Structures are given as structure tokens and as C-alpha cells.
Amino acid sequence: MRAPFGARLAESVAARGRLCVGIDPHPGLLDAWGLPQDVSGLERFALTCVEALAGEISVLKPQSAFFEAYGSRGVAVLERVIAESQAAGALVLLDVKRGDIGSTMAAYAAAYLGEGSPLAADAVTLSPFLGFGSLAPAIDEAERTGRGVFVLALTSNKEGASVQRAVGDGKLVAQTVVDEASLRNAGADPMGSVGLVIGATVGETGLDLSKLNGPILAPGVGAQGAGAADLDRVFGPMAHVLPTSSRDVLKHGPDVAALRTAALRARDELAAG
Ligand SMILES: O=C(O)c1cc(=O)[nH]c(=O)n1[C@@H]1O[C@H](COP(=O)(O)O)[C@@H](O)[C@H]1O
Numbered sequence: 001m002r003a004p005f006g007a008r009l010a011e012s013v014a015a016r017g018r019l020c021v022g023i024d025p026h027p028g029l030l031d032a033w034g035l036p037q038d039v040s041g042l043e044r045f046a047l048t049c050v051e052a053l054a055g056e057i058s059v060l061k062p063q064s065a066f067f068e069a070y071g072s073r074g075v076a077v078l079e080r081v082i083a084e085s086q087a088a089g090a091l092v093l094l095d096v097k098r099g100d101i102g103s104t105m106a107a108y109a110a111a112y113l114g115e116g117s118p119l120a121a122d123a124v125t126l127s128p129f130l131g132f133g134s135l136a137p138a139i140d141e142a143e144r145t146g147r148g149v150f151v152l153a154l155t156s157n158k159e160g161a162s163v164q165r166a167v168g169d170g171k172l173v174a175q176t177v178v179d180e181a182s183l184r185n186a187g188a189d190p191m192g193s194v195g196l197v198i199g200a201t202v203g204e205t206g207l208d209l210s211k212l213n214g215p216i217l218a219p220g221v222g223a224q225g226a227g228a229a230d231l232d233r234v235f236g237p238m239a240h241v242l243p244t245s246s247r248d249v250l251k252h253g254p255d256v257a258a259l260r261t262a263a264l265r266a267r268d269e270l271a272a273g
Helices: 005-016 027-032 039-053 064-068 071-087 102-113 132-145 158-164 173-185 228-235 256-269
Strands: 020-023 059-062 091-098 123-126 148-154 194-198 216-218 241-245
Touching: 005 091, 005 148, 020 039, 027 039, 039 059, 039 064, 039 071, 039 256, 059 064, 059 071, 059 241, 064 071, 064 091, 071 091, 091 102, 091 148, 102 132, 123 132, 132 148, 132 173, 148 158, 148 173, 158 173, 173 194, 216 228, 228 241
Parallel strands: 020 059, 020 241, 059 091, 091 123, 123 148, 148 194, 194 216, 216 241
Antiparallel strands: none
């Protein structure tokens, strides 16, 4: 039986440092790497990332859409990315941003978090905007299988604020997401397995994160403009913040050594102060 995701993440970050690298095979990056825009190019791109990063970086985050764009053969590449990254010791956070009514959410949970599913990762990204409670089947399944979830709270894009900073029941919608996640994580040691996504670009969060007891994925560093100073400004000395960067690291490929060096440099620059 797998240990809970929160414990596995804490252990991985202690050993490998706090950085998640996104595997986002943008068509423009395939071009820049001199690869064809077909399944063979996708496969070469993604497996080069795994070779360069999976033995060193604590979390890899493949973005599902870039694989789905190539149909079933692209999804087969995603399955290999998940399996080979895990075999090399990295945790895999599958970025699918799912959210649905509870009965179908259970089907997504089986696909991405269920034991024996070829697409099961260590954790997935979820969207709570059908109501946090609609995510219960996925959170329950993650808890059953030692996996985790990262729920969108304050996203890095500027359009997110119109929904996430809206006030309902006297508090920010994003605070409701924080509070629900905190309830699920209460009492877990060293932390729970229900993470949040809060962009490093969001400035003052206006959120009380003191009871979260879970990890925070912080996208927006690098290509979206945020850096180490922004992480400090947004999160202060909070524990369990996991910055994530995709294009700013990936642009250093296709050379395996150069890609690895760029990732390690980003990890060191973004290390907790
Ligand atoms: O959930 C995410 O990963 C995510 C949430 C968010 O608020 N903002 C955000 O950029 N992301 C993802 O993080 C990655 C950022 O990529 P770069 O901008 O190239 O570093 C993309 O895969 C986004 O989909």
C-alpha cells in the first residue's frame, strides 16, 4: 500500500528540492527543438524531458491537452511519460483540470487516480467551479489509493479573478476553496493530500491559508513573468509551496544535459528562502 500523497510529496521535496517542471509539448517548442509536429516528435520531446528531469526533479507535470491533441497515440505517449517518470523516482502530477457533477467525477477519478488505470498519476489538477463538494469522489479515491489532488483556487491568469475573487457567503470564492481543502487535510502529518493551485503572479492573495495543512502548486514562474521575489511576496515563509515552470525550462532542450542544468538552476533560484 502506497503512503499518502502528502507524505510522499514532503519526502520527495526534502530529497530533491521544491520544483515542479511542466512537460508542455507546445507545437512551437517541438519546432524549436527541430522535431516534427507529429506523434514521433511528441514522443521524442516528452521522453527527452523524462530522461533529463525524472531522476532529479521532485515533481513532473505533463499537460494532458498537448498529448490528447495527437489522439490515442498521443495518450499512449502520456502513459509512458507517467510510468517512466515514476520509475525514475519523480512524482507525476497530471494536469487535466477536471471538474464535473459527482457521478461523472467518479469516472474521472477512476481514470486518473484509480488503482491499475494506465493514466493514473500521483496527483491531478481539479477545478472546483461546479462546487467543491462535486470533487468528493476524486478526493475520496485519491485518499484510498495514496494519491493527491491540486484544486484551483487563485489561478495565474488574469481572467481568473472575476470568478475566484468574487464574494459569496461573505467571503472570497477562493477562500471557500481553501476552507474546504483545509477541512479535508485536518490532522494529517506532515500534511494532507489535498493541494491548492495559487499562481505566483496573483500578488496579495487576500486569503487565510493558515489552516491549509497541504501543498500549494504555484504556476506562473518563468514564462508568465513571476520569479523568486514574487513567490516570497505571495506566500512569505509558508511551507509546502511548490513552484512550477514549463516553457522557461523546456526552451533549453533538446540537449539533455542543458535541459537538466536549466531545471536545476531554476530549482536553486526558487528554493525556499
Ligand atoms: O494547474 C496548472 O498547472 C496551472 C494553473 C494556473 O493557474 N496557471 C497555469 O499556468 N497552470 C499551468 O501551468 C503551466 C504553466 O506553463 P508555463 O507558463 O510555460 O510555465 C501550464 O501547463 C498551465 O496550464
